[in-house]
Amino acid sequence: MADRPSTEWDADQAVTHLFGAHYRQMVRLASLLLHERGLAEEIVQDAYVRLHSRWHKLREPDKALAYLRMTVVNGCRSALRHRRVVDAHLAASRPPPDVPSAEAGALDLLTQAAVVDAIRRLPTRQREAIVLRYYVDLSEAEIAEAMGVSRGAVKSHASRAVAALRPILERL
Amino acid sequence: MTPEETIRRALEAAASTVEVRPDALAAIRARTRRRRGRGWIPWGAGLAVATAAAVTILVLPDAPHPDPPRPGAPTTTAAATPTPAAGPLLAVYYVGPSRDDALVREFHRVAPGSDAVRSALALMFGTAPLDPDYASAWPAGTTVRGVTVAGEVVTVDLGGATPPSAIAAQQLVWTVTAASGLPGVRIGDGDVLRRAPAVDTLAPVWLINPQEGEVVRGGRVDVHVAGFGSTARLEVTPGARGQDLTLRGGSPAQREAQLTLSLPPGTYTLTVTVDGVSDDHTVVVE
Known part of the structure; x- marks a missing residue:
């Protein structure tokens, strides 16, 4: 079945191919947007199930991938809205360690932890723009499609996010 | 930096x-199969449906x-x-x-x-x-x-x-x-x-699924391979069925392939090889 052109895939074949190629990255994307791993995987599985029923309209892997991303971003957004994961997370999160060890690995680790923590605290749409740009490596047009906003809005969310992160990045 | x-x-x-x-793929499959039988599951049912399905299957x-x-x-x-x-x-x-x-x-x-x-x-x-x-x-x-x-x-x-x-x-x-x-x-x-x-x-290649010693019912074996390379060779014995898999996606370095084999009942050894390094698991199909 791997040799058949993708436009001839049935919905099951499309799900299998897109699962193999993208499932793990989708789960990782969702967990960066949510910071809750169990829920991340549920949202991504929901997206694949929805893709299965939409395949007859999409027909092409590129379109299907864009649809998956959009559905995952949306699913994370609703989950955050409804379950207030961010609030729970911020309430539970600990302040970053004060005294970095001189050990190089530990310094690197503290840098990364501080940056991820700062990204977690960004408003939802700013975080989406940053994660889609720097983790998934999408173009501005692809980010706009995944977020369901205009390219201009992506630009402004991203630039506000980078401005918010700058003080942390400069301190490092 | x-x-x-x-x-x-x-x-x-x-x-x-x-x-x-x-x-995960089996979990998604179980839901798409059920959906076909029952018709449309409203998206509004959302996460509760997902949770229930994950628990059930x-x-x-x-x-x-x-x-x-x-x-x-x-x-x-x-x-x-x-x-x-x-x-x-x-x-x-x-x-x-x-x-x-x-x-x-x-x-x-x-x-x-x-x-x-x-x-x-x-x-x-x-x-x-x-x-x-x-x-x-x-x-x-x-x-x-x-x-x-x-x-x-x-x-x-x-x-x-x-x-x-x-x-x-x-x-x-x-x-x-x-x-x-x-x-x-x-x-x-x-x-x-x-x-x-x-x-x-x-390791250069992992056979993630099936795990060693798994018993699979219904003749459909979901195979999940990860490796550092662009292709992997999959051999199934007995039967001498071999095929080349294209590895893609996954993390930037470790790419993956996923497929489903239909096998008659029996005990099989699945071997995946990337750049001369192999991982093999024995699986029982009922």
């Missing part, structure tokens, strides 16, 4: 600790196993028999296959409510891997005295024991970070350790 690179590396590091469930052994199942023992199956929710699956790293300088991964079921880090370490130190070609790089008898979390670092007290090798340290780091979701690990009062780059640490 530019600010953009710092952001990129931080996100990649955080994402790399997230593992996916080995039975998971049919895995009631772990923890005091003795890991050997080939022939009843283990994972994709059959749709509902069972009560079992505990989570944890990723446990070992060295192998048949080598002691690279990591492989197995998923083990633990009891509901177990502490993930302690359970994963108990499996790593105290339970033989399912695959006899895998092993722990730690000496038998290593025990965990305590696990504490401070900030982004999990400290594991091994009563003064230290890793016997660099790969043993990474075996513990990959297992603990997978269970905790936190990037740092300290053994006793040692330095903070983090995951070394995947390409330097993980």
Whole structure:
């Protein structure tokens, strides 16, 4: 079945191919947007199930991938809205360690932890723009499609996010 | 490092600790099959539907196993028999296959409510891997005295024991970070350790699914392969069926392939090979 052109895939074949190629990255994307791993995987599985029923309209892997991303971003957004994961997370999160060890690995680790923590605290749409740009490596047009906003809005969310992160990045 | 690179590396590091469930494709399939039978499930039902479905279709052994199942023992199956929710699956790293300088991964079921880090370490130190070609790089008898979390670092007290090798340290780091979701690990009062780059640490090829000794009902075997390369060779014996798989997606380095084989009942050995290195598992099809 791997040799058949993708436009001839049935919905099951499309799900299998897109699962193999993208499932793990989708789960990782969702967990960066949510910071809750169990829920991340549920949202991504929901997206694949929805893709299965939409395949007859999409027909092409590129379109299907864009649809998956959009559905995952949306699913994370609703989950955050409804379950207030961010609030729970911020309430539970600990302040970053004060005294970095001189050990190089530990310094690197503290840098990364501080940056991820700062990204977690960004408003939802700013975080989406940053994660889609720097983790998934999408173009501005692809980010706009995944977020369901205009390219201009992506630009402004991203630039506000980078401005918010700058003080942390400069301190490092 | 530019600010953009710092952001990129931080996100990649955080994402790399997230593992996916080995039975995810089967879980999706079970839902798309049901949907076909029943018609449209409204999206508004949302996460509740997802949770219910995930609980219902998971049919895995009631772990923890005091003795890991050997080939022939009843283990994972994709059959749709509902069972009560079992505990989570944890990723446990070992060295192998048949080598002691690279990591492989197995998923083990633990009891509901177990502490993930302690359970994963108990499996790593105290339970033989399912695959006899895998092993722990730690000496038998290593025990965990305590696990504490401070900030982004999990400290594991091994009563003064230290890793016997660099790969043993990474075996513990990959297992603990997978269970905790936190990037740092300290053994006793040692330095903070983090995951070394995947390409330097993980075995060149993994046969993720089926796991060693699995029993698959219904003749459809979901195969999930990961490797450092663009293609992998899959051989199924007996039957001498061989095919080349294209590896794609996954993390930037470790690419993956996923397919479903239809096999008549019998015992099979599935062997995947990337650049001359192989991983094989025996599976029983009923």
